[in-house]
Amino acid sequence: MLYEACFDVLPKFMFVPGEGLAGKQPPGTAAAYMTPDKSRIACFQFGCCLVRLAGAEGSVLNVLIDTGLGCTDVPGYIPANAALRPLVDTLRTAGVEPAAVHMVVHTHLHGDHVGWNVRPAADNVPAVGDAPEVPTFPNATHWVHANEWLYAQHEGCPWAELTRQKFGPLQAAGMLQLFEGEGGAIDPARAPQLSFVFAPGHTPGHIAVCVTPDGEAAPRAVYVGDALHVRCAHTARAACATCTACAACAACTAHSASPTA
Numbered sequence: 001m002l003y004e005a006c007f008d009v010l011p012k013f014m015f016v017p018g019e020g021l022a023g024k025q026p027p028g029t030a031a032a033y034m035t036p037d038k039s040r041i042a043c044f045q046f047g048c049c050l051v052r053l054a055g056a057e058g059s060v061l062n063v064l065i066d067t068g069l070g071c072t073d074v075p076g077y078i079p080a081n082a083a084l085r086p087l088v089d090t091l092r093t094a095g096v097e098p099a100a101v102h103m104v105v106h107t108h109l110h111g112d113h114v115g116w117n118v119r120p121a122a123d124n125v126p127a128v129g130d131a132p133e134v135p136t137f138p139n140a141t142h143w144v145h146a147n148e149w150l151y152a153q154h155e156g157c158p159w160a161e162l163t164r165q166k167f168g169p170l171q172a173a174g175m176l177q178l179f180e181g182e183g184g185a186i187d188p189a190r191a192p193q194l195s196f197v198f199a200p201g202h203t204p205g206h207i208a209v210c211v212t213p214d215g216e217a218a219p220r221a222v223y224v225g226d227a228l229h230v231r232c233a234h235t236a237r238a239a240c241a242t243c244t245a246c247a248a249c250a251a252c253t254a255h256s257a258s259p260t261a
């Protein structure tokens with residue numbers, strides 16, 4: 001796991017499910033959930049995951065699942081006192097340069113999962129003005145489920161503009177690949193150990209990513225992404241592939257409670 005931001009979850013962060021940031025819990029509600037020292041509810045960590053697979057002829061295939069917060073715009077919901085560490089720095093500590101990432105698989109397209117897709121071209125981090133941006137991982141194909149991608153193209157999607165910013169340079173360079181279905185291999189030729197399970201709910205096209213070592217029948221690891229903190233999954237899956245996703249999602253309190261992260 002590669003963590004970019006860590007901070008204490010305090011009682012003021014407890015919200016009423018389905019009411020978004022405006023639905024504060026009544027005073028005292030958090031008491032039952034506090035740590036024994038009463039200092040916090042939990043330590044919340046934003047991050048993503050590096051998977052190193054055995055590739056062809058003894059090589060290593062570096063797969064990044066999601067790309068974190070990014071270097072240009074830390075979201076406002078990250079507290080000012082959060083401990084921050086840029087993803088690329090953590091990757092380098094693990095011995096992986098950005099150019100050595102071969103695949104990126106996105107669980108979904110919220111801003112805290114696509115942040116490092118691009119970086120300022122001049123390497124002047126943070127970005128200044130309208131500096132052009134280029135792919136952070138220049139040798140990586142970025143994989144997105146087709147339902148998630150289609151939803152993000154709809155102007156009613158809250159992260160439509162962000163998707164254009166974070167994927168525009170990738171599309172121009174032919175680095176975006178879509179995949180479909182309820183589950184199966186993502187890139188069977190290059191990474192047969194990697195598969196996905198369609199897990200909508202947090203977003204219309206959210207997936208979980210499974211890692212199954214060669215010769216084994218069941219996954220050794222499952223990266224569930226933000227399905228971890230969703231109370232229910234969509235049942236009207238077909239509807240989520242079109243603009244009617246908005247209507248389908250509005251009925252799901254889990255989705256409407258966490259619209260952008």
Ligand SMILES: [Zn+2]
Nearest residue numbers: 110226260261
């Ligand atoms: Zn999310």
